[in-house]
Amino acid sequence: MTDLAAAEELAGTTAAGRLALADVTKVFGSNGEQVRAVDGVDLTIEPGEFVTLLGPSGCGKTTTLRMIAGFESPSSGRIVLDGSDMISVPPNRRPMAMVFQSYALFPHLTVRQNVAYGLNLRKLPAAQIEEEVSLALTSMNLLKLADRAPNQLSGGQQQRVALARAMVMKPKVLLFDEPLSNLDAKLREQMRLEIRRLQRRLGITSVYVTHDQSEAMAMSDRIIVMNGGRIEQAAPPDEIYRRPASVFVADFIGRANFLPATRVESTGAGTARVQVLGETVEVPAHPDALTADDVVLMVRPESITLTAAPAGGEIRGRHGKVVAAVFYGEHVEYELETETGNILVVASDPDVDAIFAEGADVSLQFASDRAWLLRQP
Amino acid sequence: MAVTGLAPGAAGAAPPAAGAPTGRRGRVPVRTVVRQDPVTLALVVVVVAILVVLVVLPLATVLVRAVSGAGAEVLISMVTSAVNRKIILNTVILGVVVGLTGTVVGFLFAYAQARLKFRGKRLLHVIALIPIVSPPFAVATASITLFGRNGIISNQLLGQPWNIYGLPGLWLVLSISFFPVAYMNLLGMLRSLDPSMDEAAQSLGASKWHIFRTVTLPMLIPGFASSFLLLFVEAIADLANPLVLGGDFTVLASRAYIAVTGEYNVPAGSAYSLVLLLPAVTVFLVQRYWVAQRSTVSVTGKPSGRVELLRGFWGRVPLLTVVGLITALILTIYGTVVVGGFVQLLGVNNTPTLAHYQYLLSGIGNDAIIDTTLLALAAMPIAGVLGMLVAWLVVQRLRRGRGLLDFLGMLGLAVPGTVIGIGYAITFNTPLEIGGVRLMPALAGGGAVFGGAIAIVMVFVARSMPAGQRSGVAALQQIDPAIDEASTSLGASGLETFRRVTLPLIRPAFLAGLTYAFARSMTTVSPIIFITTPHTRIMTSQILSEVDAGRFGNAFAFCTMLIVIVLVVMGLLNLLIRLLPGATPAMATKEISA
Numbered sequence: 001m002t003d004l005a006a007a008e009e010l011a012g013t014t015a016a017g018r019l020a021l022a023d024v025t026k027v028f029g030s031n032g033e034q035v036r037a038v039d040g041v042d043l044t045i046e047p048g049e050f051v052t053l054l055g056p057s058g059c060g061k062t063t064t065l066r067m068i069a070g071f072e073s074p075s076s077g078r079i080v081l082d083g084s085d086m087i088s089v090p091p092n093r094r095p096m097a098m099v100f101q102s103y104a105l106f107p108h109l110t111v112r113q114n115v116a117y118g119l120n121l122r123k124l125p126a127a128q129i130e131e132e133v134s135l136a137l138t139s140m141n142l143l144k145l146a147d148r149a150p151n152q153l154s155g156g157q158q159q160r161v162a163l164a165r166a167m168v169m170k171p172k173v174l175l176f177d178e179p180l181s182n183l184d185a186k187l188r189e190q191m192r193l194e195i196r197r198l199q200r201r202l203g204i205t206s207v208y209v210t211h212d213q214s215e216a217m218a219m220s221d222r223i224i225v226m227n228g229g230r231i232e233q234a235a236p237p238d239e240i241y242r243r244p245a246s247v248f249v250a251d252f253i254g255r256a257n258f259l260p261a262t263r264v265e266s267t268g269a270g271t272a273r274v275q276v277l278g279e280t281v282e283v284p285a286h287p288d289a290l291t292a293d294d295v296v297l298m299v300r301p302e303s304i305t306l307t308a309a310p311a312g313g314e315i316r317g318r319h320g321k322v323v324a325a326v327f328y329g330e331h332v333e334y335e336l337e338t339e340t341g342n343i344l345v346v347a348s349d350p351d352v353d354a355i356f357a358e359g360a361d362v363s364l365q366f367a368s369d370r371a372w373l374l375r376q377p
Numbered sequence: 378m379a380v381t382g383l384a385p386g387a388a389g390a391a392p393p394a395a396g397a398p399t400g401r402r403g404r405v406p407v408r409t410v411v412r413q414d415p416v417t418l419a420l421v422v423v424v425v426a427i428l429v430v431l432v433v434l435p436l437a438t439v440l441v442r443a444v445s446g447a448g449a450e451v452l453i454s455m456v457t458s459a460v461n462r463k464i465i466l467n468t469v470i471l472g473v474v475v476g477l478t479g480t481v482v483g484f485l486f487a488y489a490q491a492r493l494k495f496r497g498k499r500l501l502h503v504i505a506l507i508p509i510v511s512p513p514f515a516v517a518t519a520s521i522t523l524f525g526r527n528g529i530i531s532n533q534l535l536g537q538p539w540n541i542y543g544l545p546g547l548w549l550v551l552s553i554s555f556f557p558v559a560y561m562n563l564l565g566m567l568r569s570l571d572p573s574m575d576e577a578a579q580s581l582g583a584s585k586w587h588i589f590r591t592v593t594l595p596m597l598i599p600g601f602a603s604s605f606l607l608l609f610v611e612a613i614a615d616l617a618n619p620l621v622l623g624g625d626f627t628v629l630a631s632r633a634y635i636a637v638t639g640e641y642n643v644p645a646g647s648a649y650s651l652v653l654l655l656p657a658v659t660v661f662l663v664q665r666y667w668v669a670q671r672s673t674v675s676v677t678g679k680p681s682g683r684v685e686l687l688r689g690f691w692g693r694v695p696l697l698t699v700v701g702l703i704t705a706l707i708l709t710i711y712g713t714v715v716v717g718g719f720v721q722l723l724g725v726n727n728t729p730t731l732a733h734y735q736y737l738l739s740g741i742g743n744d745a746i747i748d749t750t751l752l753a754l755a756a757m758p759i760a761g762v763l764g765m766l767v768a769w770l771v772v773q774r775l776r777r778g779r780g781l782l783d784f785l786g787m788l789g790l791a792v793p794g795t796v797i798g799i800g801y802a803i804t805f806n807t808p809l810e811i812g813g814v815r816l817m818p819a820l821a822g823g824g825a826v827f828g829g830a831i832a833i834v835m836v837f838v839a840r841s842m843p844a845g846q847r848s849g850v851a852a853l854q855q856i857d858p859a860i861d862e863a864s865t866s867l868g869a870s871g872l873e874t875f876r877r878v879t880l881p882l883i884r885p886a887f888l889a890g891l892t893y894a895f896a897r898s899m900t901t902v903s904p905i906i907f908i909t910t911p912h913t914r915i916m917t918s919q920i921l922s923e924v925d926a927g928r929f930g931n932a933f934a935f936c937t938m939l940i941v942i943v944l945v946v947m948g949l950l951n952l953l954i955r956l957l958p959g960a961t962p963a964m965a966t967k968e969i970s971a
Contacts (some may be wrong), residue, residue, distance in 0.1 A: 056692035071862055090414040091865045096867040108881045117865030117877070162863075169867060 002194050004201050005034075007139035010132060010167065016047035016205045017081050017095070017172030019068065024077030037063045038227035041077070045173075047201035050196070052216040056252070058285050062177060064226070065209045070094050071176050084160060097166035098175040101182065103158045105150040111161050112137065112146040118169045129178035136168040139198075156187045159241035163195070167204075172325050174199070176208040180215065192218050217241070225249050241372075245286065247377050250298045257304075257343045261297040261373065266290045272373055275338065277364075278317030294376035301346040303370040306334065306356060309363040315339055322360045327352075336364065392961040417774055417871030421782075424766055428785045431839040435800025436654075436792060437807060442650035442803060446762035447859065448644035453653055465652065468613050468628040471547055472656075475612035476605040478552040482703060483559025483604060484597075489700050490560075491567040493693050494686035496779065504704055507711060509557045510943050513617035513902045514920045515936040516550045517715040518929055521622070523721050524549070529713075529724045532684075542624030550618050555611045566600040567593075585692065601667035610657045614793030616903035617917075621924050629653045630795045630903065632858035643803055650796040659792035693857045717933030733934035742935070750942055752830060752913070756837030760894035763838065764845025765887055769879050772853040773861045774871065783850070790843035794903030797836060802907045805832050828912025836905060837898035845890025852886035853879070888954050892947045899943050 026038040038060040045051050053061035066072040068079060070091030079086040086094055097118075105114050115136050119129040137143045140160040159179060166174060168359040169299055176195075180188045196219045200207050208217055210316040216223045217237045225232045225240065225248075233245035244250035247258065272285040276297050285375065289295045313319050319337040331357055345364065356362055442448050455461045486505050490498060508516065524531045524541050531539040541549075568591070578588045619631040627651050637646035687693055717723040718733050736742050767786040771779045789797070805820035819825040821832035860882070864874040880887060902917035909918045916939055923932040 069866060071865075091862075092414060092868050092870055096866070098863065100859040100863055101859050102859050104857060104863035106860060106864070106878055106882075108878075117864070118869075121868045121873060134803075165863075165867065175866075 002141060002198055003139045004198065007167070007198055007202055008020055010135040010139055010170075015082075015172065016203050018047050018083075019045040019173055019205060019207070020078075020080040021064070021068070022078040022080065024064070024067060024074045024079060026060070026067060026072060027075040036229050038074075041226075041231055043204055043231065043234065045207065048203055050106045050199050050206045050208065050219060050221045051224060052208045052210060052220040052222070053224050053226060054210060054213060054252075055232075057211060060229040061209045061211075061224075061226050065175055065177055065207060068173070068207060069096060069098050093158050095172040096175055097169045098173035098177065099159075099162050099166050099179045101178040103150075103155075103162045103179075103182075103291070105158055105165075107150055110147050110149060111142060111153070114150065114161055115165045115168055117165065131161040132168055133303050134166040140164040141168070155183050156191065159183065159191060163198075167202075172205065174206045176206065176210075178210055179208075180307040181210070181212070188215070189218075196285075206222055217253075223253075225252060227252075243284075243286070243372060244298070244374070244377065247296065247298075250372070250374065255301055255344060255346075257299045257301065258296040258374075259299060259343075260340050261295050263289070263295050263316060263373070274373060277338070281368045281371075283368050283371045283373050284361050286375065288375040289373040292375035296376050298372045298374055299345040299366050300370065301333070302348065304343070304345045304366045306336075306345060306347065306364055307363045308356070309361040311357050314363050318363050318365070320362055320364055322356045322358050323360060325356055325358055327355065334362075336362065338364070385762050402854035414871050416867070416873075417770075420766065420871055420875075421770060422771065424763070425782065425785070426783075427763065428767075428788075431835055431842075432785065432792065432797070433791045435797060435804045436788070438804040439647045439650060439654075439796055439800040442644050442647035446644060447642065448648040448651075451645045452651070456646075464627050464629055464632050467544075467626055468630075468653070471544065471551070471628055472609040472613040474544075474548050475551040475555065475560055476609040478548065479556040479608040479612075480559045480563075480601055480604045482552060482556040483561075484563050484601070485700055485703075486556070486560045487563035487567055489696055490564055492687055493696065494688050495693065495697060497697075501700070501704065504707055505560050506555050506557055507707065510896045510900070510940065511554075511711070512900050512920060512936045512939045513554075513917060514621055514924055515714045515940075516554050516710055517546075517618045517621040518924055518936070519710045519717065520546060520550050520884055520934050522713055522717060522929060523709065527724065530762070533724065540624075542622055544625040546622040546624075547618055547626065550622060551612050551615060553710065554615075554618070558607050558611065562604045562607070563597065565602050566597055570596055585687065585689075603664050606660045610660045610791075610793075613653060614657055614795065614903070616793075616795050616906075617921070620921065630793065633795050633799065634906070635887060637802070642854055643799070644797050647803075650793065650799055653793050654796050657793050658788075658791055661787070665787070699883050714933050714936050716930060718937045719934075720930065723933070730930075733930040734938075736939060737934050741914060742919065742931070745916045745919045745935075746938060746942070748830075748914050749899060749916040750946075752834050752915075753837060753895050754946070756834045756841065756898050757891055757895045759834070760838045760842040760898075761845050761887060761891040764842045764847075764890045764894070765849045765880060765883065766875065767842075767846045768853055768883075769847025769875055772850055772877070773858060783846075786846045787843045789839035794840065794901065795907075795927075797839060798904030798907030800902065801832050801836060805908075807837075817824060827908070829910040830907060830913045833905065833913060833915065836908065837894075837901065840901050840904065841894035841897035843888070844893040848886040848889045848893075849883055852883040856882055884954065888950065892950055895946050895950070896943045899939055 008125055021043040022040050024038060024041045025036065028035045028037050031133060041060075041064060043051075053064055055061050061073055067074050068086075070086070070089065074087065081095070094178065106117065109117065112133060116129055117134045119132060124132075134143070137146055140163060142157070142160055142164060143159075145153060145157060150161065153161065162179070179195075180191050183191060192215055208216075208219060221235055223237055223240050224234045225245075227248050233240060233249045235243070235245075240249060240253055250256045250258075259276050261274040264273040264275055264280055266272045266285070270287070270290075271282055272290060272295075273280055273282050274295065274297060283297060285295075304340060309319055315321055315337060316339050320338040322334055323337050323342065324333075324335040326333045327350070331346050331348040332350040334347070334356065336343045336345060343364070443452065451461075455465065486501070489495070490502060490505075521528070521541060523529050524539055524546070526532065526538050526540060528539065528541070531541075539545075574592055574596075575588055578592050583591065613628065614630060616630040616634055619626070619628050620634065623631050629652055633649035633653065634647045636642045636649055642971050713723065719729055719731070720726070721728045721730050721732075737746065764786070767782060771783045771786075775782060801821050808819050808823065809817035820835070821829050825832065860878060861874060864878045869877065900917065902921070905915050906918045906921060909915045916935055920932050920935045920939075923929075923935065
């Protein structure tokens with residue numbers, strides 16, 4: 001859908017920016033009630049990196065993005081782009097461009113005029129504006145729609161215009177505020193791949209805010225999981241998923257079972273022997289979990305396999321009973337009753353004849369190297 | 378507004394460098410210095426300065442005069458003197474009866490318009506709005522001709538020697554003049570009530586009458602309250618009608634006028650108008666910040682259904698009869714105004730004549746028409762743009778101080794015209810000098826520059842800007858704030874955003890603001906009669922002298938002329954705005970792609 005060659009030509013030699021946030025804090029409210037929306041965020045984003053701010057609503061991700069853009073001013077802290085301080089720069093002078101959740105296209109301008117808006121403000125020669133706008137429209141596959149009004153476009157097309165309008169400015173940093181959340185599921189999946197492909201090709205430093213974890217997983221070089229105004233973890237998607245820094249992250253990204261465990265001993269570099277489900281196993285562990293008193297063992301539902309067990313057995317240790325079995329086509333989800341509470345198990349590509357019925361007795365195994373020991377918060 | 382360092386020495390102190398760990402607990406709350414868009418800041422400063430000169434300065438002068446020396450004596454006599462107590466009582470009575478009557482009439486018209494099925498709705502709407510654009514003395518003068526001691530209806534038709542001067546006449550005239558305010562207010566509320574509530578009540582088994590009593594009326598209570606308060610303030614602040622119709626029934630506004638223009642006692646006039654100012658501003662604040670918050674109108678977006686219009690006999694005929702009678706009265710009054718301009722003296726000597734229009738179009742009358750129109754045209758764009766600017770700063774740009782700026786803007790309308798007029802007369806009739814240096818020449822009065830025209834334009838702007846501001850605020854609240862931010866993010870300064878995005882988007886509100894500014898300027902009277910000069914004649918004040926002199930024919934001709942000018946300019950403005958390029962984006966293809 002996108003014309004990457006045109007996009008590259010448009011981007012030319014624009015240098016991607018290095019963006020640093022140092023101890024950025026935002027306190028809302030006056031003397032009465034104060035809310036720390038963002039609380040001491042430290043973050044450095046490398047040139048060309050695609051970083052996603054992810055978290056539940058109210059975690060401070062949008063406020064952080066708006067502080068980067070300049071629409072909010074931090075209560076304290078520094079925002080530095082390529083070595084120059086951004087705090088004292090008003091939003092319209094920051095070399096950044098933002099793509100909004102509501103697209104925010106100017107309804108009284110055509111697609112072409114929308115894309116040309118920022119260049120017109122720069123008072124560039126008309127011919128140059130014309131050329132760059134055409135390149136941007138081509139790269140977003142919008143040339144045929146150039147003379148339409150925004151309200152004559154579909155949601156996906158409007159989002160493309162918003163993207164073209166931001167890209168044509170050749171920003172050092174591209175900011176995205178939940179840009180896909182107004183699109184339907186299929187279009188959303190398609191657009192996120194397009195944005196990712198485009199960004200990777202052009203190498204623009206990008207900050208992307210979303211509450212959709214699969215969006216974050218699919219697009220990011222690095223995911224910043226935020227909670228209560230603080231960064232819980234900043235890491236590449238696989239590390240966030242496999243080695244979450246906290247129970248919050250493990251719970252927020254994907255699904256997880258948290259099995260009560262007792263640490264027997266720490267066995268050297270990042271592993272520990274724990275007592276879980278009545279047995280002792282050696283599992284990888286978060287550094288905090290090596291010293292903490294209370295620990296839990298995170299096991300992802302797809303890491304667990306089930307085998308048939310003799311009927312009528314006592315629910316104890318690895319022995320459990322199927323409470324619910326839901327067939328989704330490409331996978332089956334089981335809810336098991338065990339001595340430590342209910343456990344979620346996912347079996348993919350199931351053999352239809354071998355699905356355990358509700359009430360069946362099963363024995364559960366999990367790959368201990370896929371488990372992850374965490375400190376109990 | 379700029380956020381400056383609050384903690385001493387915080388400004389400029391370098392925050393901890395990236396990577397350097399800082400103890401979160403031990404940190405002193407440091408406010409980072411933020412410089413916002415300088416263009417926006419400059420705009421705020423300019424707008425505030427303009428508003429201070431237009432409204433705050435004259436108001437402050439009145440306050441100072443009112444509490445000093447002679448003024449203070451009058452203030453004390455408000456309580457001690459029986460005459461003054463009577464004046465205050467009169468004013469309150471007038472405000473209450475007009476507030477009640479106007480609200481009821483406004484509701485009847487609004488309900489008929491919103492919920493009844495009948496033909497001629499559009500026409501009824503236009504007729505109900507005539508009093509808004511009508512010159513101030515038209516209704517009063519026509520009422521004297523119709524219902525006065527020798528009135529066409531009272532004496533010649535019914536043989537009753539009614540005395541229209543005093544409370545009864547004021548009640549009638551002010552109710553007719555001001556009910557459109559309640560009408561518009563309640564019509565807006567009725568239309569925005571969610572029809573699904575009616576449907577819910579109906580599905581629960583309620584009859585139409587029951588729904589009206591238990592659902593519709595209670596939901597409108599904030600609307601009734603705010604309508605009553607608005608009319609109360611309009612009625613007590615009105616000066617034009619008490620001057621013509623008051624007779625022995627003295628109210629605060631007319632008393633202040635007599636003090637200033639008859640007794641040359643400016644402090645006393647200031648004191649009387651201060652007493653008028655207090656309830657006006659109180660009611661304004663209550664109406665705006667208290668009633669508005671109790672609104673039951675659901676603003677969740679599109680209404681879920683359509684209201685079922687009443688068609689039955691008992692639901693329609695009695696109400697439509699009352700509305701029809703009032704409409705007939707309004708039409709008779711304005712018919713009298715039009716006809717009265719073409720006969721010698723309507724009701725006394727009904728010989729057709731063009732003498733009044735000859736007088737109007739030559740000499741003094743002509744000067745007044747040209748001066749007034751030119752000054753109103755000069756005030757129109759200033760008031761229109763200023764109103765939109767304030768609205769835009771209030772809704773989209775300011776965080777802190779937005780309430781204050783909003784209030785400052787609306788003050789020009791909230792303060793009674795008498796107060797503004799006296800304030801201008803005493804503030805701007807002498808040059809402003811500081812340390813012997815003349816900063817500003819005299820703007821008002823006979824000896825002022827441009828024959829006092831500047832002060833008149835300023836009054837026009839101060840009085841007519843708030844309406845534009847209000848419609849601008851309403852329009853801007855409909856617009857996604859992200860659009861403003863998108864423009865900023867693309868590099869536009871505050872002024873560029875306002876010019877390229879905001880103004881085109883609120884074009885209808887801007888147009889409404891412009892037309893209202895013009896109509897309001899042409900018809901404003903109470904502040905004008907304090908600052909009009911022999912060099913600058915204003916139609917409304919000319920009408921007053923014609924009425925005073927008993928030359929009703931000239932007055933009627935003036936009124937008709939004024940209405941025609943207002944309608945013509947409104948029409949031209951509509952046309953102009955529609956023809957301007959860039960109203961809608963060019964549409965190469967009509968088809969909507971999937």
